[in-house]
Amino acid sequence: MTDTRKTLDVDVAVIGAGSGGLSVASGSAQLGLKVVLFERGEMGGDCLNTGCVPSKALIHTAKHAQAMRENAKFGIAAAEPQIDWQAVKSHIHGVIEQIAPVDSQERFEGLGCTVIREHARFEDEKTLISDSVRVTARRIVIAAGSRALVPPIPGLADAPYLTNETLFEIDALPEHLIILGGGPIGMEMAQAFTRLGSKVSVIEMSKAFGKADPEHADLARRKLISEGVELLEGNKAEKVDHTNGTIRVTASSDQGETVVEGTHLLVALGRTPNLDGLDLEKGNVETNKQGIVTKDNLKSVSNSRVWAVGDIAGCGQFTHLAGWHASIFTQAALMKLPAKANPNPLPAVTYVQPELAQIGMTEAEARDAHGDKVEVAQFAFEENDRAIAERETSGSVKIFTKGGGKLLGASVYGEGAGDIAQIIAYAIANGQKLRSLTSHISPYPTRAEAVKRAASSHFQSTVFGKPMRTAVSILQRIP
Ligand SMILES: Cc1cc2nc3c(=O)[nH]c(=O)nc-3n(C[C@H](O)[C@H](O)[C@H](O)COP(=O)(O)OP(=O)(O)OC[C@H]3O[C@@H](n4cnc5c(N)ncnc54)[C@H](O)[C@@H]3O)c2cc1C
Numbered sequence: 001m002t003d004t005r006k007t008l009d010v011d012v013a014v015i016g017a018g019s020g021g022l023s024v025a026s027g028s029a030q031l032g033l034k035v036v037l038f039e040r041g042e043m044g045g046d047c048l049n050t051g052c053v054p055s056k057a058l059i060h061t062a063k064h065a066q067a068m069r070e071n072a073k074f075g076i077a078a079a080e081p082q083i084d085w086q087a088v089k090s091h092i093h094g095v096i097e098q099i100a101p102v103d104s105q106e107r108f109e110g111l112g113c114t115v116i117r118e119h120a121r122f123e124d125e126k127t128l129i130s131d132s133v134r135v136t137a138r139r140i141v142i143a144a145g146s147r148a149l150v151p152p153i154p155g156l157a158d159a160p161y162l163t164n165e166t167l168f169e170i171d172a173l174p175e176h177l178i179i180l181g182g183g184p185i186g187m188e189m190a191q192a193f194t195r196l197g198s199k200v201s202v203i204e205m206s207k208a209f210g211k212a213d214p215e216h217a218d219l220a221r222r223k224l225i226s227e228g229v230e231l232l233e234g235n236k237a238e239k240v241d242h243t244n245g246t247i248r249v250t251a252s253s254d255q256g257e258t259v260v261e262g263t264h265l266l267v268a269l270g271r272t273p274n275l276d277g278l279d280l281e282k283g284n285v286e287t288n289k290q291g292i293v294t295k296d297n298l299k300s301v302s303n304s305r306v307w308a309v310g311d312i313a314g315c316g317q318f319t320h321l322a323g324w325h326a327s328i329f330t331q332a333a334l335m336k337l338p339a340k341a342n343p344n345p346l347p348a349v350t351y352v353q354p355e356l357a358q359i360g361m362t363e364a365e366a367r368d369a370h371g372d373k374v375e376v377a378q379f380a381f382e383e384n385d386r387a388i389a390e391r392e393t394s395g396s397v398k399i400f401t402k403g404g405g406k407l408l409g410a411s412v413y414g415e416g417a418g419d420i421a422q423i424i425a426y427a428i429a430n431g432q433k434l435r436s437l438t439s440h441i442s443p444y445p446t447r448a449e450a451v452k453r454a455a456s457s458h459f460q461s462t463v464f465g466k467p468m469r470t471a472v473s474i475l476q477r478i479p
């Protein structure tokens with residue numbers, strides 16, 4: 001049979017139109033390069049269609065529902081919210097539709113990219129093929145993302161389980177949602193569905209919010225439990241079975257076996273890279289369990305034409321990291337600059353309410369690296385006037401430094417933590433020291449004042465200590 005594929009020769013070929021691939025394609029096209037962008041599914045990838053956007057839209061709905069229950073403290077009659085799940089889904093899809101034009105085929109064609117809505121795979125080290133085209137490219141960027149990891153837990157594959165790809169499409173609110181995994185997906189969805197009226201049980205083999213600051217994770221954990229989430233920590237999911245609409249998960253812990261019965265099951269046990277179907281051996285692209293094996297500038301270790309960005313680069317799964325990767329590709333591959341993918345610092349925000357934000361090193365990582373030199377500057381929202389006015393005072397800002405005020409990382413737990421933490425991320429990224437967080441006028445009353453107050457607390461003893469008091473008293477003699 002004759003091969004009728006159209007042949008294209010381009011500067012940059014991108015596999016995947018998610019957060020990473022779209023940023024690579026738009027940057028490359030705007031630099032005047034010839035770009036082909038392959039997407040086999042929806043433009044926008046996970047973040048827009050099945051990840052960040054629908055989850056945050058759902059979380060916001062749930063926040064409103066919870067506010068109704070808690071209204072009495074503001075002098076408004078509290079009420080149990082009536083949830084119209086179909087309307088909630090319309091809200092979620094409305095949000096996706098509103099953002100979708102930014103990621104659309106039309107927009108990228110407008111930027112000059114050739115968009116091929118097909119599955120791409122390697123033919124050889126410099127060629128990609130899909131059903132209708134054969135593309136040779138100077139640079140090939142793999143941005144094929146990841147999907148929910150479904151481990152070989154006996155019975156799971158045969159059970160009617162949900163993942164982030166199906167969760168936002170369910171017909172009715174779950175009566176009892178069992179969630180496997182207490183990471184960001186599990187905990188964000190646990191709080192949201194509990195607030196919407198589902199009974200939720202989370203089965204987590206270790207600790208929920210396991211990557212967060214332990215003190216802040218504990219506050220977040222208690223908050224979710226107080227709202228009704230059943231949290232089974234230290235419980236490993238070992239077996240799943242289902243009959244007549246009931247799903248049973250058997251979990252094991254040091255105390256023995258527990259069986260949890262529910263109506264729905266969400267698998268949130270981490271992610272696995274979308275490596276299959278790419279014929280990576282033909283492209284001589286080395287992989288491991290995390291994804292494509294790259295150098296520290298994201299270039300493949302085995303094929304110098306190939307680069308990896310986003311989840312498939314195997315070094316974290318965040319939309320902002322995928323965007324950062326795209327900028328590293330642009331600098332390293334296109335501008336030949338010595339850019340490195342190691343983000344400084346990487347923010348990780350879990351959008352439970354209140355939010356839980358981690359910037360750069362955790363305290364434990366800081367102590368591992370710098371031992372006793374690590375100091376913690378902290379300020380609690382209990383003493384923040386805005387937090388008091390809004391009656392949401394849980395949490396604090398914690399900033400981790402080493403001798404001389406070098407900023408290493410921070411953890412913020414509290415309302416708006418993701419926004420507040422950006423001030424610290426900016427300071428770290430620009431090589432500023434702790435003192436720099438005290439040198440601006442912070443508007444009153446804002447929660448972000450807590451950053452300045454935390455940083456200032458570090459200098460309290462210097463500013464108001466005995467030597468300074470003595471010096472000031474002497475200076476008062478000067479007329
Ligand atoms: C429920 C959930 C909530 C999340 N919330 C957040 C959040 O709040 N903040 C945050 O920063 N991150 C969040 N994330 C993570 C974030 O969604 C991902 O890190 C991000 O989408 C990764 O972007 P990517 O470009 O690497 O991959 P993706 O967005 O997955 O895009 C990859 C694209 O490649 C396409 N593709 C794959 N193989 C091929 C092929 N062979 N040919 C053609 N096309 C192909 C896929 O169809 C897909 O569209 C969340 C994830 C989930 C699941």
Ligand SMILES: NC(=O)c1ccc[n+]([C@@H]2O[C@H](COP(=O)([O-])OP(=O)(O)OC[C@H]3O[C@@H](n4cnc5c(N)ncnc54)[C@H](O)[C@@H]3O)[C@@H](O)[C@H]2O)c1
Nearest residue numbers: 181182183184185186204205236237268269270317349350
């Ligand atoms: N707000 C955000 O930025 C956001 C939100 C959602 C997802 N994400 C990204 O998606 C990634 C994946 O999230 P996730 O929550 O699916 O994964 P995760 O890897 O962060 O958490 C999975 C959890 O499952 C537990 N686990 C594993 N096997 C188990 C078993 N057999 N029984 C019980 N527990 C088990 C692990 O201990 C872990 O705590 C995140 O790491 C993050 O990068 C980000």
